[in-house]
Amino acid sequence: MKMIIGLGNPGQKYVNTKHNIGFITLDEWAYQNKTTFNKNKFDALYMEERVKGEKILFIKPMTYMNESGRAVRPFMDYFNVATDEIVVVYDDMDMPVGRIRLRQKGSAGGHNGIKSIIQHIGTQEFNRIRIGVGRPKQNMSVVQHVLSPFPEEEHGDVLFSVKESVKAIDDYISGNDFLTSMNKFNQRK
Numbered sequence: 270m271k272m273i274i275g276l277g278n279p280g281q282k283y284v285n286t287k288h289n290i291g292f293i294t295l296d297e298w299a300y301q302n303k304t305t306f307n308k309n310k311f312d313a314l315y316m317e318e319r320v321k322g323e324k325i326l327f328i329k330p331m332t333y334m335n336e337s338g339r340a341v342r343p344f345m346d347y348f349n350v351a352t353d354e355i356v357v358v359y360d361d362m363d364m365p366v367g368r369i370r371l372r373q374k375g376s377a378g379g380h381n382g383i384k385s386i387i388q389h390i391g392t393q394e395f396n397r398i399r400i401g402v403g404r405p406k407q408n409m410s411v412v413q414h415v416l417s418p419f420p421e422e423e424h425g426d427v428l429f430s431v432k433e434s435v436k437a438i439d440d441y442i443s444g445n446d447f448l449t450s451m452n453k454f455n456q457r458k
Contacts, residue, residue, distance in 0.1 A: 271442055272326045272350045273298075274341055276359040276382040278416075279331040287402040288415040290427075291358040292329050294400065294434045299327070301435060311343040320442045326350070337382040338389025345390065356396040356441060357386060358434060360415060364401030367426030369433050371451035372397045396447045398437055400430050 277283065277292030285293075299305055299316065306314040306329060315328045326348060330340035341357075344350065359382055364370060374394040377384040387393050403423075405414035419427050433454065441450040 270324045270326070270348060270350055270354060272328060272344060272348070272355045273438055273442070274328045274330070274337075274355060274357045274386075276334060276337050276357065277329065278333050283416065285418045286416050287360050287419060288334055290360045290400045290402060290431070294358050294398075294431050294438075295327050295329055297431050298435045298438055311340050311347070313340040313344065315344070321444055323442070323444075325442050334385075335381040336385055338385035338387070341386050342389040352390060352392055352395045353447075356398060356438065356447070357383065358398045358400065358438075359383065360402040361399035362402055362404055362411070362414070364399060364403075365426075366401050366403045366419065366423045367430050368401040369430050369437065369454065370399045370401075371437060371447070371454050372399065373447060373451065396441075398434050400434055 273295065275291030275295035277289035283289050304316060304318060306316050308315050312332045313328050313330045315326055318325045318327065326344065328340070328344055330337045332339045345355070359380060363378065373396055376393060377387055402415065405411055437450055437454045440453060441447055
């Protein structure tokens with residue numbers, strides 16, 4: 270079993286913000302696969318899919334970003350999912366818009382959602398798909414930046430990175446180990 274977790278904040282106010290790129294990516298995966306988030310458990314929306322006979326859970330924590338781990342840990346325990354079987358999809362300010370990077374481990378890098386997951390699952394060693402959202406413009410705080418929508422001139426790059434992330438998810442859940450997917454997708458653009 271594998272678990273794909275997209276990070277974001279619930280509510281209409283946050284729908285198209287940079288911080289919600291994890292939700293946006295999982296919604297795009299659902300759209301491409303003609304499915305929907307139809308279940309609710311452990312403070313999260315989720316769906317169960319089967320790919321090549323393997324159960325895959327797609328999870329969107331509804332705990333707000335800073336408490337993401339509060340939803341992730343109960344899913345791991347309930348469904349008996351190991352840390353090397355999860356992938357967390359989230360925004361990264363240290364990369365430009367349009368770039369993605371797959372990683373197998375690392376620090377939170379100042380990302381509160383990742384900090385919460387590390388705190389709740391007890392390790393930094395889990396798979397990630399980081400999606401670039403760029404740095405704040407001059408006179409803009411980090412919070413203002415991540416809670417603002419992408420400017421129109423970045424929409425093409427955002428769409429590219431979301432679709433690349435969906436391809437990376439598909440590559441991983443189709444039977445490859447994460448390292449194989451990482452080596453393939455980190456070579457692009």
